[in-house]
Amino acid sequence: MLPSVDWQTAASCSRAFSRGGPRMSPEGALDVVADLHRHARHAIELVSDYTLLTPTGDTPVDVVDRVRWSNVNIAGFRRLLIGLGAEQAHPDAPAGAAARLAGVQAGAVLAFLSSRVLGQFETFSADSGRLLFVAPNIVEVERRLRLPSREFRLWIAVHEAAHLTQFTAVPWMRDHFHDLIHTFFDAAEPDRSSAAGLARAVRRAMAAAREGEAPGAANTRPVGPPGPEPAGLDVMSAVTSPEQREAISQIQALMTLLEGHAEAVMDGVGRTAINHVALLRRRFDRRRANPTTLQKFVRQLLGLDAKMRQYAAGRRFVDHVVAAHGVTGFNRVWEAPANLPTETEIDYPEQWIARVIGRPSLAPRSLGRG
Numbered sequence: 001m002l003p004s005v006d007w008q009t010a011a012s013c014s015r016a017f018s019r020g021g022p023r024m025s026p027e028g029a030l031d032v033v034a035d036l037h038r039h040a041r042h043a044i045e046l047v048s049d050y051t052l053l054t055p056t057g058d059t060p061v062d063v064v065d066r067v068r069w070s071n072v073n074i075a076g077f078r079r080l081l082i083g084l085g086a087e088q089a090h091p092d093a094p095a096g097a098a099a100r101l102a103g104v105q106a107g108a109v110l111a112f113l114s115s116r117v118l119g120q121f122e123t124f125s126a127d128s129g130r131l132l133f134v135a136p137n138i139v140e141v142e143r144r145l146r147l148p149s150r151e152f153r154l155w156i157a158v159h160e161a162a163h164l165t166q167f168t169a170v171p172w173m174r175d176h177f178h179d180l181i182h183t184f185f186d187a188a189e190p191d192r193s194s195a196a197g198l199a200r201a202v203r204r205a206m207a208a209a210r211e212g213e214a215p216g217a218a219n220t221r222p223v224g225p226p227g228p229e230p231a232g233l234d235v236m237s238a239v240t241s242p243e244q245r246e247a248i249s250q251i252q253a254l255m256t257l258l259e260g261h262a263e264a265v266m267d268g269v270g271r272t273a274i275n276h277v278a279l280l281r282r283r284f285d286r287r288r289a290n291p292t293t294l295q296k297f298v299r300q301l302l303g304l305d306a307k308m309r310q311y312a313a314g315r316r317f318v319d320h321v322v323a324a325h326g327v328t329g330f331n332r333v334w335e336a337p338a339n340l341p342t343e344t345e346i347d348y349p350e351q352w353i354a355r356v357i358g359r360p361s362l363a364p365r366s367l368g369r370g
Contacts, residue, residue, distance in 0.1 A: 009104060013108060014110040037063060040131060116137065147279075162265040176254075257314055317352075
């Protein structure tokens with residue numbers, strides 16, 4: 001049984017800790033909301049044409065502020081935990097001290113993330129998933145980096161539309177992702193969450209932040225055997241069982257593929273549909289690679305550096321396969337869960353090509369139009 005979280009406390013703390021967004025007039029805010037909805041619809045069409053995959057269903061698109069983003073994710077976490085049997089839908093007793101403390105911690109994390117996330121395909125809070133755009137963060141970034149608004153908003157919309165397409169055009173993807181999450185929690189060992197292990201993880205995250213280990217360094221990871229675990233993953237090592245770490249490996253490989261594919265689609269679509277895409281990429285990557293010391297610490301502690309690695313490693317994998325076999329060849333990855341690359345194959349795409357493209361298809365060619 002997982003430790004309970006007082007989600008009401010989490011929501012209250014997230015709201016209290018969240019920073020205010022950029023100053024805008026009411027009319028300007030409404031224009032941004034309308035603009036992002038329009039770009040989202042256009043982006044879904046552009047992504048479908050580029051990837052040769054056709055999204056299905058009617059996924060809601062919501063343009064939200066930071067507090068609303070946190071609340072949607074809290075609803076998703078609660079729904080996930082209730083489905084796992086780790087939390088009651090309507091608890092009988094009031095939350096205890098441990099649950100309230102966990103709520104404070106969750107609220108603080110959500111408040112930090114709510115000021116950084118630009119968009120998200122959220123898979124847990126609704127059966128169809130939900131496409132979210134955090135309007136104040138998008139406006140803040142485009143102002144700080146002096147980016148052309150129309151191009152930047154459409155570019156971000158393309159990234160999130162790629163995730164929507166992955167989860168709705170590939171019929172087994174959402175269930176497979178949720179099954180991996182369930183496997184991770186089912187393998188939990190209550191005695192793994194030792195205070196000493198967590199303390200060591202915090203110390204390493206602080207040391208890495210002080211020494212200036214920027215996430216951008218992950219973008220230069222050489223292709224080859226994996227090296228030592230990054231400091232941010234010490235938290236996971238401290239509180240997970242061997243079975244959970246195997247599930248984590250599969251989740252990491254999947255998320256690396258999905259993030260790398262979304263990055264490749266951003267620029268692939270951008271080359272024909274978005275002006276100044278090279279400028280957008282250059283300035284946006286600079287933002288990712290130069291966090292503040294506090295941001296470095298939080299990224300290390302929460303394992304967010306791993307996400308930076310996912311963008312780079314996944315992008316290399318996708319680019320390699322598409323260059324060798326085109327979009328249609330790459331789309332073999334979506335035919336069955338067995339066709340997903342392992343973590344090793346992400347670093348060595350020729351191994352994936354030999355295993356998957358070098359043998360007959362596992363399923364009828366029912367995805368996309370190519």
